[in-house]
Amino acid sequence: MTDATPCPRCGAPRTPAESPQGLCPRCLLAESLGVEGSVVLSAVTPTEPPPTVAELAPHLPQLALEGLLARGGMGAVYRATQKNLARPVALKVLDRAIAARPGFTERFEREARALARLTHPNIVTVHEHGTSGPYTWLVMELVDGASLRHLMRQGRVAPREALAIVVQVCEALQFAHDQGVVHRDVKPENILVDRRGRVKILDFGLAKVLGRDTDSFTRTSQVLGTPHYMAPEQWERPLEVDHRADIFALGVVFYELLTGELPMGRFAPPSQKVALDVRLDGVVLRALEKEPELRYQQASEVKTDVERIRGTERGAVPEPTAGKAPAAAPTARGRRRAQEERLQARRDERESVRGRRGPVAALRSGLDELLRGVPSPVRLLIGLHMLFLILAALLALVASTGFDF
Amino acid sequence: MEAPAPSEGFHTTRWSQVAAAGGDDAAARTALEALCARYGYPLYAFARRKGAGAAEAEDLVQGLFTRLIEKRELRGLAREKGRFRSFLLAALQHHWANERDREQALRRGGGALVRAVDLAGADERFAREPARELTPEQHFERAWALEVLRVATGRLAEEYRASGRAELFEALKGELEGAHVPHAEVAATLGLSPGAVKVAAHRLRERFGTTLRALVADTVASPAAVEAELGALLRALEAGNSAAAL
Numbered sequence: 001m002t003d004a005t006p007c008p009r010c011g012a013p014r015t016p017a018e019s020p021q022g023l024c025p026r027c028l029l030a031e032s033l034g035v036e037g038s039v040v041l042s043a044v045t046p047t048e049p050p051p052t053v054a055e056l057a058p059h060l061p062q063l064a065l066e067g068l069l070a071r072g073g074m075g076a077v078y079r080a081t082q083k084n085l086a087r088p089v090a091l092k093v094l095d096r097a098i099a100a101r102p103g104f105t106e107r108f109e110r111e112a113r114a115l116a117r118l119t120h121p122n123i124v125t126v127h128e129h130g131t132s133g134p135y136t137w138l139v140m141e142l143v144d145g146a147s148l149r150h151l152m153r154q155g156r157v158a159p160r161e162a163l164a165i166v167v168q169v170c171e172a173l174q175f176a177h178d179q180g181v182v183h184r185d186v187k188p189e190n191i192l193v194d195r196r197g198r199v200k201i202l203d204f205g206l207a208k209v210l211g212r213d214t215d216s217f218t219r220t221s222q223v224l225g226t227p228h229y230m231a232p233e234q235w236e237r238p239l240e241v242d243h244r245a246d247i248f249a250l251g252v253v254f255y256e257l258l259t260g261e262l263p264m265g266r267f268a269p270p271s272q273k274v275a276l277d278v279r280l281d282g283v284v285l286r287a288l289e290k291e292p293e294l295r296y297q298q299a300s301e302v303k304t305d306v307e308r309i310r311g312t313e314r315g316a317v318p319e320p321t322a323g324k325a326p327a328a329a330p331t332a333r334g335r336r337r338a339q340e341e342r343l344q345a346r347r348d349e350r351e352s353v354r355g356r357r358g359p360v361a362a363l364r365s366g367l368d369e370l371l372r373g374v375p376s377p378v379r380l381l382i383g384l385h386m387l388f389l390i391l392a393a394l395l396a397l398v399a400s401t402g403f404d405f
Numbered sequence: 406m407e408a409p410a411p412s413e414g415f416h417t418t419r420w421s422q423v424a425a426a427g428g429d430d431a432a433a434r435t436a437l438e439a440l441c442a443r444y445g446y447p448l449y450a451f452a453r454r455k456g457a458g459a460a461e462a463e464d465l466v467q468g469l470f471t472r473l474i475e476k477r478e479l480r481g482l483a484r485e486k487g488r489f490r491s492f493l494l495a496a497l498q499h500h501w502a503n504e505r506d507r508e509q510a511l512r513r514g515g516g517a518l519v520r521a522v523d524l525a526g527a528d529e530r531f532a533r534e535p536a537r538e539l540t541p542e543q544h545f546e547r548a549w550a551l552e553v554l555r556v557a558t559g560r561l562a563e564e565y566r567a568s569g570r571a572e573l574f575e576a577l578k579g580e581l582e583g584a585h586v587p588h589a590e591v592a593a594t595l596g597l598s599p600g601a602v603k604v605a606a607h608r609l610r611e612r613f614g615t616t617l618r619a620l621v622a623d624t625v626a627s628p629a630a631v632e633a634e635l636g637a638l639l640r641a642l643e644a645g646n647s648a649a650a651l
Contacts, residue, residue, distance in 0.1 A: 004535050012643075017533050019549055020558040026426060027582035028554055029639045032614050033632070153639065260643065 010155070029152050050076030051093060051135065059132035063091060063139070079142065082127070089127060092138045099136040108136060113183055115204055122172035124192065124202045143202075145194035152188060152257065159276060162257035163310050165191070168199035169250060170303035176204055177243040177299060184241065186249035188256065228252060228262045232290050244292040249289025249301060263288055279309050280391040413539035420489040434474060440489060440623060441470045443556060446523035447548035448497050448530055454541035455501075459528040469500040470522050472644070474499040488634060489551055489624035494542070539644065546641035553638060573605055580606045581613050 004013035007024035014024060053065045056078070058216050063080040070077045075094040098104065098270035112129040115138075119125060128139040148165065151157050157165070169191060175185065183190075183204050192200040203255065231248035234241050255263040259273040283305045289295040296302050420438045445466055451460035473496065539547065558581070565574035576591045588602045595602070618631050625634050 007582075011534070015533065016536055017530065020551070021562055021578055023558065023578060023582045025551055025554045027584075028558070028613075029550070029635065029642060031581060031583040031610075032617055032636050033639060142589045149636075214464040261640070386529070 021369045023251035025250075033153065053078065056091075056093065059135055060091070060137070063089070065091065080139075082139065088142045090140045090142045092140060094136045094138075096134060099131075099134075104136075105131065112138065114179070114303075116175055118179060118181060118204055120172055120175045122168045122199050122201060123176065123204060124200045140202075141200070143192045143194050145192050145200070147189050147202075148191040148193060148253070148257070149188035151193060152260070157257055159258060159274070161197075162254070164197070165193065165199055165257065165308055166250070166254050166306055167303050167310075169201065169253070170299040170306070172199065172201045173243070173250065174247050174303070177246070182241065182243050183246045184231070184233065184234075186246050186253060188253055191253065201344050228264065231292070233292055236297065242292070242301075244295050244297065247287055247302065248289075248292075250299065251284055251295075254284050254287060258284070277309055280306075283309070408466050415647065420625060438474050441493075442522050444490075444493060444549060444624075445470070445524055445553060446527055446530065447545050447552055448493060449524055449527045450534070450548045451494065451497065451541050451545035453531050454500070454544045455498075459531075461526065462526050465501055465504065466496065466522065466524060468504065469497050472500065487626060488630070490546070490634075494545055516622055543641065543644055546638075547644070550638035550641045553617070553620055557613065560620075561609075561613055561616050574609070577602075577606050577609050 004015045004018075006013050007027060008022065010026050010030070012024065014026075016022075018025060020028065050068060050071050053067060057065055060080075062083055064083055066079040066081065066391050068076055069090065075092060075098070078091040078093070080089050080091045081087065094108075099108075107132075108129075112126065115126045116129070124143060125141040126138055127141065130137060144386075148157070173183065174185070181204055183201065185203060186201075190202045192202055194200060229249040229252045230276045231241070231245040231344075234245050252263060255261070255267070255270060258276060261267075261273065263284075270276055270277075270284055271278045271281050283302060286294075286300055286389040287296055419440060423433045423440070424436045439505045448466045448469070449462050452465050453459070457465060506641075537544070537547075558578075560572075562574055562578075565571055572595060576595060577586055586606065587605065588599055591597070592599045592602045597605075617635070619633050621626050622631050625631060
């Protein structure tokens with residue numbers, strides 16, 4: 001017996017017995033977990049309170065600090081403006097306990113320089129980095145959006161959007177891998193989506209800086225976020241990890257995006273969980289191969305396969321893909337293609353938004369598009385005419401059935 | 406008995422305390438008792454879903470807790486670094502298998518079954534649960550998440566009631582689930598300024614976050630695992646929801 005009613009916000013059915021203090025349990029948890037703001041850190045309890053704006057300001061005179069955006073396991077993120085450029089930025093101040101680890105400063109310097117070279121539309125740019133007084137910090141591009149984790153919690157990622165997101169993540173990963181940078185901590189918390197639907201990957205290579213996957217791993221395991229995205233070899237042979245660990249993590253994110261669940265233990269292929277193109281199973285499962293050798297060897301290969309599936313879903317001709325070598329640097333043609341793809345992704349997103357609004361809204365916007373440019377008095381006439389035709393057809397139908405009024 | 410709310414920078418949790426002591430420490434046993442008392446129902450519901458009758462399920466849960474608490478079957482737990490939730494489920498399954506092997510008479514003959522946990526009303530509560538297309542394990546996780554939220558909200562409501570702010574809690578509790586609470590109306594009803602209501606709403610959300618996290622921190626191996634556990638609990642609830650919508 002059920003007396004379940006749907007929650008007005010999330011639609012989840014719940015009974016009074018399942019509603020603590022009359023509240024929706026799902027929304028309660030989601031609210032208390034939801035991290036609002038532009039930059040979202042990995043969700044780990046910090047070990048010490050973050051420095052206040054007043055404490056930081058004397059050490060960072062080049063920035064006008066505006067306030068705390070978010071805090072997480074690595075430290076805290078502040079909203080700020082770079083005074084000389086009047087550019088809004090995000091300032092990440094690393095936790096002092098992390099900065100105090102042996103060898104940290106050298107590692108940070110080395111990696112931060114590599115990160116600063118990663119200029120890509122789908123990677124959060126690191127503008128500046130340094131150590132001032134007791135603080136180690138990074139000045140990054142400010143992203144106006146939310147993390148994939150946040151979007152997934154709100155249930156706002158449709159399968160079509162998931163594919164558009166995965167394609168962009170692949171582009172970012174391939175670019176970084178070509179520069180010799182491995183992310184090592186790809187997870188929904190580190191994948192931001194801005195208001196235009198553009199993906200921005202956060203914290204490239206920071207896991208290495210933090211020494212998360214080196215021999216200090218066991219000592220620092222308390223700052224490890226969720227381990228579900230780590231490739232098997234990352235656990236077993238952390239020192240031998242290469243870019244294929246990112247491809248495994250991408251597979252986990254992909255699976256989670258499609259099914260809402262993590263691929264743990266003996267998991268079912270995505271299409272057995274939700275209605276999907278079964279060809280996606282092959283892509284996800286190959287990214288999730290335990291042996292790095294059996295996995296996709298390049299992020300670009302994942303992208304190619306996803307795009308082929310997206311393309312044929314829409315009835316387009318599949319592109320030839322075999323043996324395409326990844327470009328070392330983005331060429332003008334590559335950039336143009338990337339631009340086109342992003343535009344397409346945006347169009348796709350608009351389409352999926354329209355689809356979710358229901359058939360009546362979709363019909364209306366379809367009609368709107370059809371009648372675009374037609375002056376409104378004419379539109380009215382067309383509308384009345386159509387209404388008349390429909391009524392006439394109905395009357396004819398009723399008359400032909402011989403129904404007596 | 407409740408532990409004080411952990412402050413920022415706390416480094417042990419109740420569960421890590423229990424696991425570290427391996428059952429030899431009196432304080433650890435008290436901590437374990439408190440934990441068991443809180444999470445009896447999810448285990449009971451799990452046993453029922455697995456096919457146990459009302460009496461058998463209660464016996465199983467009581468028996469397990471008795472073994473854990475009285476008989477100090479906690480040796481080797483120091484290696485157990487996972488979540489209390491996973492540990493408890495594994496322990497119940499283990500206990501159940503042992504019980505099946507053993508003669509029923511032996512189990513009942515001793516008469517030493519201590520009522521470690523209050524399961525009064527568990528049967529009725531179980532009967533009221535809506536049918537969901539979930540595995541017993543998923544049911545267990547869902548029940549666990551609901552238990553955590555029930556205790557956290559209950560504790561908060563009690564805290565507000567005890568300090569004479571029950572009305573304020575009732576008026577603002579919708580904030581906790583992200584509902585739109587009209588602050589101006591609340592201010593007018595309670596005779597407060599809109600500013601004071603805004604501050605109170607903010608405090609309530611903050612207080613709930615702290616209460617919830619303190620509760621969850623008791624069940625994981627380290628404070629750093631709290632957010633991940635909260636995420637897992639949310640997924641457990643969402644699994645139940647999507648299954649119910651089928």
